[in-house]
Every structure is written in structure tokens, then in C-alpha cells.
Amino acid sequence: MTPKDFDITTSVPDWCPGCGDFGIWNAMKMAFAEMELKPENIVLIAGIGCSGKLPHWMNTYGFHGVHGRALPVALGAKVANHKLNVVINGGDGDGYGIGMGHFIHAMRANIDVTYIVHNNQIYGLTKGQASPTSSFGDKTVSTPFGVIDTPINPMTIALASGCTFVSRSMAGDLVHLKEILMEAIKHRGFSLVDVLQPCVTYNKVNTYAWGKEVTYKLNSKNHDPSNLDKAWQKAHEWGEKVPIGILYQEKRSTYEDNLPQLAEKPLVEHEIRNIDITKLIERLK
Amino acid sequence: MNKQELSILVGGEAGAGLDTTGQILLLCSSRGGLYAFGNTEIPSLIRGGHNSFSVRISSEKVLGHMQQVHILLALNEETIVLHQEDVSEDGAIIYDGDILQNIEKKSWFRKDRQYIAVPLTSFAKTIAQDPIAKNMVAIGAAFALADYDINFVESVIDKHFKRKGEIIVKRNHDAVLAGYGHVKAQNIDFAYTLKKTNDPAKILLSGNDAICLGAIRAGVKFVGEYPMTPSSSILHYMASEAHEYNIAVRQTEDELAAVNTIIGAGFAGVRAMAATSGGGFSLMTEALGLSGMTETPIVIALCQRPGPSTGLPTRSEQGDLEFAIHASQGEFPRLILAPGDSEECFYMTGDAFNYAEEYQTPVIIMSDKYLSESKQTVDELDQQDITIERGKLLSDEEIARSPFRRFAWSDDGISGRSIPGQPKGMFVVASDEHDPTGNICEDSDNRKMQMEKRMQKLTTASKAIKEKYRVYGSERANILLVSWGGTKGMILEAQEMLKSQGISTKFLQMTVILPFPHDILKLLEKTATVIAIEQNYSAQLARVIRRETGFLIPHEIVKYTGRPFFAKELTETIQHILDPEKQPNVPKYITYRERNKMKM
Ligand SMILES: Cc1ncc(C[n+]2csc(CCOP(=O)(O)OP(=O)(O)O)c2C)c(N)n1
Ligand code: SF4
Numbered sequence: 025m026t027p028k029d030f031d032i033t034t035s036v037p038d039w040c041p042g043c044g045d046f047g048i049w050n051a052m053k054m055a056f057a058e059m060e061l062k063p064e065n066i067v068l069i070a071g072i073g074c075s076g077k078l079p080h081w082m083n084t085y086g087f088h089g090v091h092g093r094a095l096p097v098a099l100g101a102k103v104a105n106h107k108l109n110v111v112i113n114g115g116d117g118d119g120y121g122i123g124m125g126h127f128i129h130a131m132r133a134n135i136d137v138t139y140i141v142h143n144n145q146i147y148g149l150t151k152g153q154a155s156p157t158s159s160f161g162d163k164t165v166s167t168p169f170g171v172i173d174t175p176i177n178p179m180t181i182a183l184a185s186g187c188t189f190v191s192r193s194m195a196g197d198l199v200h201l202k203e204i205l206m207e208a209i210k211h212r213g214f215s216l217v218d219v220l221q222p223c224v225t226y227n228k229v230n231t232y233a234w235g236k237e238v239t240y241k242l243n244s245k246n247h248d249p250s251n252l253d254k255a256w257q258k259a260h261e262w263g264e265k266v267p268i269g270i271l272y273q274e275k276r277s278t279y280e281d282n283l284p285q286l287a288e289k290p291l292v293e294h295e296i297r298n299i300d301i302t303k304l305i306e307r308l309k
Numbered sequence: 310m311n312k313q314e315l316s317i318l319v320g321g322e323a324g325a326g327l328d329t330t331g332q333i334l335l336l337c338s339s340r341g342g343l344y345a346f347g348n349t350e351i352p353s354l355i356r357g358g359h360n361s362f363s364v365r366i367s368s369e370k371v372l373g374h375m376q377q378v379h380i381l382l383a384l385n386e387e388t389i390v391l392h393q394e395d396v397s398e399d400g401a402i403i404y405d406g407d408i409l410q411n412i413e414k415k416s417w418f419r420k421d422r423q424y425i426a427v428p429l430t431s432f433a434k435t436i437a438q439d440p441i442a443k444n445m446v447a448i449g450a451a452f453a454l455a456d457y458d459i460n461f462v463e464s465v466i467d468k469h470f471k472r473k474g475e476i477i478v479k480r481n482h483d484a485v486l487a488g489y490g491h492v493k494a495q496n497i498d499f500a501y502t503l504k505k506t507n508d509p510a511k512i513l514l515s516g517n518d519a520i521c522l523g524a525i526r527a528g529v530k531f532v533g534e535y536p537m538t539p540s541s542s543i544l545h546y547m548a549s550e551a552h553e554y555n556i557a558v559r560q561t562e563d564e565l566a567a568v569n570t571i572i573g574a575g576f577a578g579v580r581a582m583a584a585t586s587g588g589g590f591s592l593m594t595e596a597l598g599l600s601g602m603t604e605t606p607i608v609i610a611l612c613q614r615p616g617p618s619t620g621l622p623t624r625s626e627q628g629d630l631e632f633a634i635h636a637s638q639g640e641f642p643r644l645i646l647a648p649g650d651s652e653e654c655f656y657m658t659g660d661a662f663n664y665a666e667e668y669q670t671p672v673i674i675m676s677d678k679y680l681s682e683s684k685q686t687v688d689e690l691d692q693q694d695i696t697i698e699r700g701k702l703l704s705d706e707e708i709a710r711s712p713f714r715r716f717a718w719s720d721d722g723i724s725g726r727s728i729p730g731q732p733k734g735m736f737v738v739a740s741d742e743h744d745p746t747g748n749i750c751e752d753s754d755n756r757k758m759q760m761e762k763r764m765q766k767l768t769t770a771s772k773a774i775k776e777k778y779r780v781y782g783s784e785r786a787n788i789l790l791v792s793w794g795g796t797k798g799m800i801l802e803a804q805e806m807l808k809s810q811g812i813s814t815k816f817l818q819m820t821v822i823l824p825f826p827h828d829i830l831k832l833l834e835k836t837a838t839v840i841a842i843e844q845n846y847s848a849q850l851a852r853v854i855r856r857e858t859g860f861l862i863p864h865e866i867v868k869y870t871g872r873p874f875f876a877k878e879l880t881e882t883i884q885h886i887l888d889p890e891k892q893p894n895v896p897k898y899i900t901y902r903e904r905n906k907m908k909m
Contacts, residue, residue: 064732079737085729086737096566100573103557129562285555292578296528309510
């Protein structure tokens, strides 16, 4: 398979030229192709934002829902048919702002899905307001005097919420991103891939150059992702030195594993004609 | 001849075991082949506060609760003060002789009432070795008065407590016998007796139980819910049957998640539902439109309680009809079903799942606390009556026949549907307006086409759904009562009461609110006196009817105290409308309005 197998012919992405979302889109197609995933078994679920449009340019199943609610939709789809590869795309506003509650609960549930956050530290689609990951002091149209909230740290939140795969990559490094995505998809359980994604139109600070300058790669020599304490330290690194790679990975039973209802076959494959409820009726007598 | 109807009201503090008491009274009746209805009135407290459970038992069909009490089981003094007014003159008040003595000296004492002292506390302590067992002693006392088959009662008790172990069974058993023996020894001649029949046991179930049974039969595979009275028992029931019937039941982090989760499950091809009350439904509104826009089937049970805001959490109202009709931005088709009793809850839930898939749109089942939580007996539930219709869910072969477009134009508004995993059925759907393939599209022609396609589904549904309302009573009656939902039982009973006074009525029960049955206009126009009856402030269905048909229902009877109507209240108000001189007053908690005399 090649990345082209996941292209659609009817339209092309309408992101601003140079937008980091292109990188995520390309890396995702590369990962899918390399993993030989069947397009019909992939469900891309997305929230609202520039990021959320991604499924429209992929030859897979896709559900582009409402702002902040992609994770619950993903949970429902995955539990209904756990044979599917469910991958979610959303922005930092979508996931860490309006959808924060779902983010935490999806991680504690440990559903086997991959969540890619296009973290551009700004609201792109609504034209440049501050986001929950905007830095303290950032001046935007909604914060002309600078952001006065402390930014969200998605890495520490993920660790504290029981996320079993916590990672970061960047849209400017296709190879790294593809590798991380493949690991994330292979991981059994909830995998978070927070992607530093330049918004070339509204964020003039967190650019490709900035990403290149501040990030360094985690590898087996400088980090042990099975060590929660070490991961916690890495999760706090931000500013001058920003780690990319897998911060933390843990084996734990998934949400689906803990539902005996799914053991035999996916719920969607159960025959629903003529379910006998005589027993239930008799019990009420 | 002794009457074959008995109304028992148990009152006490919350935490005094009233639910168990009510449940046992009900089971002793339903298993004895009698009809019964049980309703709780509880404040929103876990302990303390006054609670009551009313049970009405009869040899004939029971349609709802009853104001008059024949036996008052007063577990505390407050119960007597609050409820003796409703006890009939030939009824009895059973009280705890251990804690209340010299009652003739009490300010509430009434000469025209029969009080029977039973040592509830001491029997509970000495015989059952559990002070909570007062209620069991009281049950025994009540069945002694009603002269009910005590051996049969014993067998019901034994079965009910069996899983709690022998000791508990014996304690409860002995407590009931003690109460029974104490009253029997007094040889009281009581006007209301009950006789066990040899008929098969009846099915005893609440509206929520019936919704669950209907959903399981209809193949629900995913339930997402956040607890909220009075919908929580749906979550509990479904969770308890989840393993047996292969259903994933998730208590979500909130109602936003609940509805979005079932949308995800529906998109992936399983039948999915959520249940909630008004507050939770408020949180669901955005995603209701998401279901409409993406044409993803979902079912939501909206079990109403009085609002606004937190309102009266444990009481009943029908205040969310207009909200359900209008909830969410923009216009999209939705179906709204309004069952009126447990039996209808069962069958209409089956319908709801079919409609959701056939019309690929949200279906809302409206209930209210009184309907959701009251238990009533039903002779039979025929599961064969719930069949599975999955609409245009396409097979792999059907999809492969031509290039698949998920939102392709279709004259009936319904496009073919694929689900993830089907090789040639891939599509991406947006909550944004989209073209036939599902891609975002703002083109005017496309928008017009997609809007018309979606809205057309309501017309298609309207043609296909044959029964949208039911009419009861005499065809020629010139009085028409109009209502929906949980008021059904009390209206049917009021009709009987009126009939016995020579007043003949008919009753239009709307069971499908959307698609709206416009043909009711004929019925409205040809009846001289039309009266809307609703348990809300503004007679919401009457307003909907006016908007849809132009017909102004001139009379409105509404109640918004959070307590359901009593048939007697309705009868008196209707008599007042017909002849204000003969019946000058409207019952205390009823509001009657004459619409055509108001400026509007
Ligand atoms: C309930 C709701 N509130 C607000 C919006 C408007 N809105 C659309 S996208 C967005 C934020 C976009 O930022 P982000 O999630 O970071 O995604 P990006 O566009 O940067 O990829 C907002 C506020 C909406 N669609 N729905
Ligand atoms: S606004 Fe920013 S995030 Fe959105 S497409 Fe343009 S560059 Fe990308």
C-alpha cells in the first residue's frame, strides 16, 4: 500500500498553504499505508477546527462531529465495533478547551483509539483567539493585553489521567511523526499524540523554526518510557527544551477488554432479530 | 357485597423502607392475579423528610393512582397528620401503638376516623430483631384488615427476600405474621377486602422498566447515560442486563458525552440510546442536531421532571414538550413519541428504534416521572409485536451496485446507509452542511437539496406511521378531552366517573407528536367542547396543536404542582366547565383557563 491509497479524488485540503495540518495528513497516510490498514476499517473522527477537517481528505470512513465532542463519538464507535481502527483528529481548543472533560475520561477509560491533537496553541478556524495552550503573555485578538492564564500541559494531564500512551511529535518532522503515529496505533489502549503544529496564519511564535530549535528527540538512550517518574519529569520540560517522542507507555487492559460483551464478536455483528426477552418478562411476574 | 378495590397508602420518613413496603404490597397483588398501581411521592432527600407510597389494588384494570385511601399505614405521626384527610370514612388508619398513646388527646384526632393501634416498633424489635421491620408488621396488619390470603403473602415475602438469606427471610416473614395476627384477633369488620384469584400472575412494571424491555427486544447494543432522576432506573436496569444481552452500558462523564457516544455507536451501526431528564437533555441539544445533520439514528428517552433548572427533582411534570420539539439550532427532522402507560412504553420503544433507523434521525420518547417510575400491572407483553426494521441499511452487494453516495437525493428523503467496515461504503460526514458524498459544501443548490431531502423524511414518516393517536370513549360525545403522555390513566378514569353521572366524553390521546397528525383537526372541529388536559403550566400540546392546525382549544385544565392529576380533580373541573353553577369550584391545585376569553 502507498499513502496515495488513502487520497480522495473529489477534493483537496483547503488549509492555508504551509499549514502544519498538511504534515499531519501526510504522516498519517504514510503510517496507514506502512501498517497496511484497510481503508474501510479505519474510522477518522474529528471535532471542529481547521484540524477537524482532515477526515474529508482521506479515503476512509469519517465522522466530523461538533466542537469538542470527538472523543465520546469515538468511544461509541469503537465499542460498537472494536475491530475498527479509530483515530481522532482535533485541535487544542477542541480537545484541551471545550472538550477537556471528555479528554480526561477517555484516557481513564483506556479505549483503544489514537487521539491526534493538532496543537497550534491558537484557535485557527475562528481566526486567531488564544487557546488553552497559548503561552502566558501571548497577545491574540481575544487577549490583546496578553494571556493571563497558565497554559494547559497536555502531557502532565495525560499522565495524571491514566493515559497509557503519552507522546509528542511535530508536524515539521514527517518521519518522526509517522513513526510515533504507527506506535500509537499499534498501542493497545488510549494513545495521545500531541503534535506541535504550526499555524502559519495566526501563530507567529510557534513556527516550524521554533519547533526545530526547541525540540529534542527521546530515544532508548536518554529516556525509559516505562518509568512514570521519568515521564513526569519529561512532561514538565517546556520552553527552552521540549522533548518529542514517547514519554510514557504502559500495558493495561483496555475498556473493550473489560467488557465481556465484546469477547465473542463486535456488538455490531450480533443478530438483533428475535432477541428473546421472555425471561425478563417472567421475572416481573 | 364487599368491594374488590383497595387503596393503601404507606407513609413515613425517607429511609423507613417504603419502597420495599410498596413493592411487596404490589407483588402480593400482581402475583395473586389482581391489578395494581403503585406511585411514590418522595422529596429529594435520601434520609428524613416525608415519603409516601400509594398502592391501589383491584380486581379490575387499574389505570393510575387514587386520592382516596382505604388503609393508611402510618409509620410515623406525620403521616396521620398529612394524609388522614384522604382516608375514607369506612377506611382505617393503622398506627404505631408503641410510639403514639392516648391519641384521643392529640389535636389531629378525628372522631370520624377509625384508628387501629398495632405495636409496630416492639414487634419489629422483638420478633424481627430489626427496628426497620416496622413496615413488615404494617403489611401484615393491612392484609389482615383486607382479609387477604396470608399464606400467599408469606410465599411472596419468602421469595422476595430469598437472596438475602434465611435469617432475613424469617425475620420479615415473622414480622408480617405478627402484624397479621394482631389485627385478625380484633375481628374488625372492614369494608374493603381482597381475594386472590387463580388468574396467572400479572406483569408488574414501571414505564422505565417497559422502555428497557422494549429496547432490549429491539436490539439496543449501546446505552450511554448520566444519572438523573427520573431516568436513572433505565441506566440501572440496562447495566444489570448488559452481560446477558450483549449491551454496552456506559455511565458517561456527562450528558454531552452520553449523546455523542450513542451517535458514535449509531454511526458504527448498532442501535443506541440515551435516557435523561430535562437538565441532561439541555446538554444534549447541540448533538441532537448533530444526529439530525449527519442522519445518524439515535433514541433518547426524555423522562421529564418539573423544571426550570433543577426544579422538583423527584416529582412529575410534562413541561418539556415544546423544548423537545424545538431543541437545537436550525431545522431538522425528529420524531417525538409519547406513550401513556407502561404497555405503550414497551411497544413504542420498539417503534422508536425502527423509526430511528428507517428515517435516520433522532427519535425522542417522552415520559414523565409518574409514568417512568410508577409501577403498574399489565396482563401481557407480546414480544412478537416488536419487530426489527432497519430501513435503508445497505448490504455490501447493494452498496457495490453503483457508486455509493451516502447522502444521495431520494424522493422519500432517505438515502442508503453504509456502516464502517463495509468495503465500498466509505464516506465522511460533516456536521457542516455537506454534499451527497458527505463533503462540506456551501453551494446554494446543494443546500436547498439537502435541506429538502432531510425535511422530506418527516413527510415520509407521517405517511408510513399509521397510528399517531388514539380516541377513547363514545364517538358521539360532544366533549373532547385532549392530552398526551402520563395523564392517560387519570383521564380514562375521569371519563368513567363522568359517564356514571350521565356525561359522555371522548378522549384524544396523542401518541405521536412528530410527525404531527394534522388529521386531528376534523375531530377537534366536530366536537362542541374541547378541553386540553396537561401537567404543565402553559398547556404546551394545546399550543402545538394551535400552531399546527390553527385550532384554538378553548378550555385548558393544567396542574403544575409536580404532583400528578387525580381522576376526581379532573372530573370536578370538567363538571365546573360544563355547569359552573352546579360545580362552582375548581380543585385546589388545578388551574382552569378559558383561552378564547383571554387576549392572545
Ligand atoms: C459549541 C461551539 N462553540 C464555538 C464554536 C466555534 N469554534 C469553531 S472551531 C473553534 C476553535 C478552533 O480551535 P482549535 O480547536 O484549536 O482548532 P484549530 O482550528 O486551531 O485546528 C471554535 C471556538 C463551535 N463551532 N461550536
Ligand atoms: S488558520 Fe492556521 S491552522 Fe487553520 S489552516 Fe490556516 S494555518 Fe492551518
